[in-house]
Amino acid sequence: MNPQPSSSRFGLALAGGMLSALLLAEVATARQQPGSEQMLSSWRTERSAIPLDVIAAAAVEVDGRLHLLGGLDDRFEATAVIQTRSPRDGWRPIGDRLDRPRADASAVRLPKRRILILGGFEGPMSQPAWHDDGELLDPEIAGSTVGLPSFGGSLEGHTATPLADGTVLVVAGDIARRLDPEVAPEAMWGPAIRLPESRRGHAAIRLDDRRVLVVCGVESASESTPALRIIEVTEDRRGATVLDGLQSRAADLPAGLRETSIARDPTSGELLVVGGFDPSRRRTTRNTWWIDPQREEVRAGLPLPVEHGAARVHLAETESGVAMLGGEWRTRTARGEVDLSVLAAGGAATDRRRRLAPLPVSGTRRMRIQTPGIELIGGYRYRSPEEASATGLPAGVHFDTRSYRLSLVPAGRGD
Numbered sequence: 001m002n003p004q005p006s007s008s009r010f011g012l013a014l015a016g017g018m019l020s021a022l023l024l025a026e027v028a029t030a031r032q033q034p035g036s037e038q039m040l041s042s043w044r045t046e047r048s049a050i051p052l053d054v055i056a057a058a059a060v061e062v063d064g065r066l067h068l069l070g071g072l073d074d075r076f077e078a079t080a081v082i083q084t085r086s087p088r089d090g091w092r093p094i095g096d097r098l099d100r101p102r103a104d105a106s107a108v109r110l111p112k113r114r115i116l117i118l119g120g121f122e123g124p125m126s127q128p129a130w131h132d133d134g135e136l137l138d139p140e141i142a143g144s145t146v147g148l149p150s151f152g153g154s155l156e157g158h159t160a161t162p163l164a165d166g167t168v169l170v171v172a173g174d175i176a177r178r179l180d181p182e183v184a185p186e187a188m189w190g191p192a193i194r195l196p197e198s199r200r201g202h203a204a205i206r207l208d209d210r211r212v213l214v215v216c217g218v219e220s221a222s223e224s225t226p227a228l229r230i231i232e233v234t235e236d237r238r239g240a241t242v243l244d245g246l247q248s249r250a251a252d253l254p255a256g257l258r259e260t261s262i263a264r265d266p267t268s269g270e271l272l273v274v275g276g277f278d279p280s281r282r283r284t285t286r287n288t289w290w291i292d293p294q295r296e297e298v299r300a301g302l303p304l305p306v307e308h309g310a311a312r313v314h315l316a317e318t319e320s321g322v323a324m325l326g327g328e329w330r331t332r333t334a335r336g337e338v339d340l341s342v343l344a345a346g347g348a349a350t351d352r353r354r355r356l357a358p359l360p361v362s363g364t365r366r367m368r369i370q371t372p373g374i375e376l377i378g379g380y381r382y383r384s385p386e387e388a389s390a391t392g393l394p395a396g397v398h399f400d401t402r403s404y405r406l407s408l409v410p411a412g413r414g415d
Contacts, residue, residue: 039408055366056365065084071102072125078101103125117136131155132155171199176231193241197255202214207230212233228291229245253273263316268345269293273291283332287304325359326376339359360404363380
């Protein structure tokens with residue numbers, strides 16, 4: 001991916017909450033008016049900055065401390081640094097590192113303060129060298145990192161889904177494997193389970209204690225290829241079985257869609273699938289879909305209220321529905337950031353929307369955490385020469401080091 005888009009602005013700031021001791025910089029608020037579709041909400045922008053400019057890091061919160069692991073620095077090269085923010089002291093000086101540089105890696109919080117980080121790439125963003133392994137670490141103990149053996153194939157575009165028994169289901173390409181963090185590193189990977197099709201850039205979500213739903217990302221999709229696949233894990237903490245996919249009776253969900261997002265709507269129990277990049281059309285899509293896991297049906301949702309569609313949209317569960325935030329758009333010739341800030345709720349074969357306060361600053365490749373609130377951190381944007389001339393600000397790529405937190409007032413769902 002070229003960090004300098006040919007049109008529009010490009011990524012930037014993120015949402016974040018920070019400590020009450022930090023200085024409030026700016027607030028954007030949307031107030032619900034009679035008969036409107038807006039919801040009382042606001043973004044809080046903090047002045048505290050990340051010590052090292054970084055995007056595409058793995059963001060995990062453990063015992064109130066936020067850890068940014070790896071990512072891309074301001075030269076768009078993968079880094080191994082670990083940056084930590086404590087509730088009391090703010091961002092700490094950088095004092096620990098991963099064993100290897102990793103950008104666009106996945107991270108799973110485990111018991112005993114441990115973090116599992118998998119995959120990612122090293123090198124420049126334009127020529128990524130994808131990893132096939134991972135690391136297990138306690139971010140509070142310097143030098144605690146334990147290297148994991150190879151997954152057995154590239155982890156580019158993988159998903160890592162934590163399960164109820166403490167294991168993690170990893171899907172990459174045509175392989176699914178369970179990782180057990182309670183055994184010796186050399187024995188952590190369970191046997192490889194072959195999938196009927198190869199998937200990368202897909203999405204995944206746990207349906208219940210035993211089943212994981214894998215969505216889209218099929219590398220060689222045909223008309224008969226299922227967009228959805230269920231993987232059921234066994235009780236021995238190692239095995240898994242591939243099941244049939246859910247039926248898509250009312251919507252055309254492209255199996256090859258990549259970088260789509262999925263989340264569960266707490267108000268209805270349905271699953272919301274949002275946007276994605278369509279390789280066949282070489283552009284992002286505006287489409288959304290609702291999945292009813294009880295009826296095993298898929299239906300089309302309302303299109304995203306953005307011109308070019310979106311991929312890599314941040315989805316966050318709230319008491320009132322699923323917040324859809326930010327993202328990236330792409331066409332055959334251009335790309336840019338998406339200023340999406342919307343709340344969606346499903347149920348009873350409907351799709352209801354409310355507008356949220358607009359993001360304080362445009363940006364892309366933000367990092368998100370959701371414990372307990374919704375926070376976006378960092379990101380970058382591209383300021384075109386035309387925009388620079390109009391604003392008097394410098395042109396080029398600009399990293400954002402601030403944090404933004406979304407606050408909303410729980411309310412009824414939109415009309």
